[in-house]
Amino acid sequence: MAASTREIPANDFAAFWRVVGADVGEAVERVGASGWYVLGREVEQFERDLAGWWGVGDVVGCASGLDGIEIALRALDLPPGTRILTTPLSAYATALAILRAGHVPAFCDVDASGQLDPERCGDLMDDDPSLGGILPVHLFGHAADLDALEAIAERSGVPLVEDCAQAIGARSHGRVVGGVGAVGATSFYPTKNLGALGDGGAVVTGDAGIAHRARVLRDYGQERKYVHGVPGLNSRLDELHAAILRTAILPHLSAWTSRRQEIARRYQSTLASNHLDPLPVPSGSTSVWHLYPVVVADPERRDALLAHLREAGIGASVHYPLLITDQAALVAAAGAPDVRGPLTTARRLASCEVSLPISPFLSDDDIDHVVAVCNGWRG
Numbered sequence: 001m002a003a004s005t006r007e008i009p010a011n012d013f014a015a016f017w018r019v020v021g022a023d024v025g026e027a028v029e030r031v032g033a034s035g036w037y038v039l040g041r042e043v044e045q046f047e048r049d050l051a052g053w054w055g056v057g058d059v060v061g062c063a064s065g066l067d068g069i070e071i072a073l074r075a076l077d078l079p080p081g082t083r084i085l086t087t088p089l090s091a092y093a094t095a096l097a098i099l100r101a102g103h104v105p106a107f108c109d110v111d112a113s114g115q116l117d118p119e120r121c122g123d124l125m126d127d128d129p130s131l132g133g134i135l136p137v138h139l140f141g142h143a144a145d146l147d148a149l150e151a152i153a154e155r156s157g158v159p160l161v162e163d164c165a166q167a168i169g170a171r172s173h174g175r176v177v178g179g180v181g182a183v184g185a186t187s188f189y190p191t192k193n194l195g196a197l198g199d200g201g202a203v204v205t206g207d208a209g210i211a212h213r214a215r216v217l218r219d220y221g222q223e224r225k226y227v228h229g230v231p232g233l234n235s236r237l238d239e240l241h242a243a244i245l246r247t248a249i250l251p252h253l254s255a256w257t258s259r260r261q262e263i264a265r266r267y268q269s270t271l272a273s274n275h276l277d278p279l280p281v282p283s284g285s286t287s288v289w290h291l292y293p294v295v296v297a298d299p300e301r302r303d304a305l306l307a308h309l310r311e312a313g314i315g316a317s318v319h320y321p322l323l324i325t326d327q328a329a330l331v332a333a334a335g336a337p338d339v340r341g342p343l344t345t346a347r348r349l350a351s352c353e354v355s356l357p358i359s360p361f362l363s364d365d366d367i368d369h370v371v372a373v374c375n376g377w378r379g
């Protein structure tokens with residue numbers, strides 16, 4: 001096949017800026033002129049608007065997704081050193097937040113869709129009362145099976161904490177992610193579905209007590225000015241970013257999500273190869289397609305596929321090449337990781353997953369080009 005000169009990036013920030021740039025400028029002007037730059041009315045209004053869009057009780061803005069998960073866990077007031085059952089196939093931030101909250105991540109295998117396996121998770125929770133929480137990640141923009149995970153959390157009497165960094169707006173059996181567990185968190189990192197022009201994140205919860213504690217924790221543990229009840233963080237969301245997110249970016253999220261879903265359907269109906277397959281979608285998931293994961297039949301040939309895609313100008317990537325349990329930083333922080341059973345499926349996905357571009361700014365022609373390059377790959 002002749003090399004194409006066309007570039008199909010994983011994230012098209014130039015197209016993003018063409019759409020939002022003027023409104024970002026207006027938001028910067030508004031905040032600059034207001035003379036109030038941290039934790040003010042822009043943050044309050046953004047929190048209200050996002051809670052309304054999302055369909056959750058309360059949103060508490062903070063400095064990053066990592067901080068959001070840490071604050072969510074701290075706001076639960078679990079005993080220090082609580083073991084939290086989670087997935088080894090995620091951004092490292094998921095486990096790092098558990099460690100920073102003073103707890104211990106325990107790892108369980110994922111199912112064929114890449115999500116924390118509800119069946120294994122249920123068996124482990126039933127057998128081991130030392131496990132004090134469940135932290136699923138709604139990976140790739142799919143919703144993990146929240147009916148199953150909620151039932152396990154309820155019968156075990158432990159909180160469900162949802163990592164929604166990749167799945168803002170996704171639904172499981174009709175219910176929004178982040179709206180089922182005791183608390184959840186998301187990220188506004190630029191590559192996420194609701195991406196800002198820098199770092200940001202939020203805690204989401206339907207529990208007013210948790211929301212209040214999260215607001216105290218993000219601001220030095222300050223109950224009122226200069227009165228500190230708990231050791232908190234400096235994890236405030238800037239007025240500037242709240243303003244940009246609220247009036248320049250959030251208004252596009254519904255349309256961008258629909259476009260991601262359209263692209264996923266196009267991939268689904270046109271990818272046809274003996275050498276790679278779309279990853280299955282979890283049961284009951286209405287996905288928001290943060291990524292479009294496929295798996296190569298022969299893991300030994302993954303690098304060849306990545307090279308083939310890059311040569312054709314296609315921004316493909318891998319999520320994730322190394323399991324969290326294999327990260328040196330985790331071993332250094334916690335000694336041998338607490339791994340519950342073999343991580344067979346997680347290891348397989350770590351060795352054969354490839355994420356295809358699914359930016360909402362891609363055209364049908366772009367997607368057809370990616371499909372042609374994939375279908376033309378001889379394995």
Ligand SMILES: *Cc1c(COP(=O)(O)O)cnc(C)c1O
Pocket residue numbers: 064065066067090091093094137163165166186187188189199200201
């Ligand atoms: C991006 C991400 C995070 C961390 O968010 P940051 O804002 O980068 O700190 C956590 N979990 C998952 C699954 C993510 O994709």
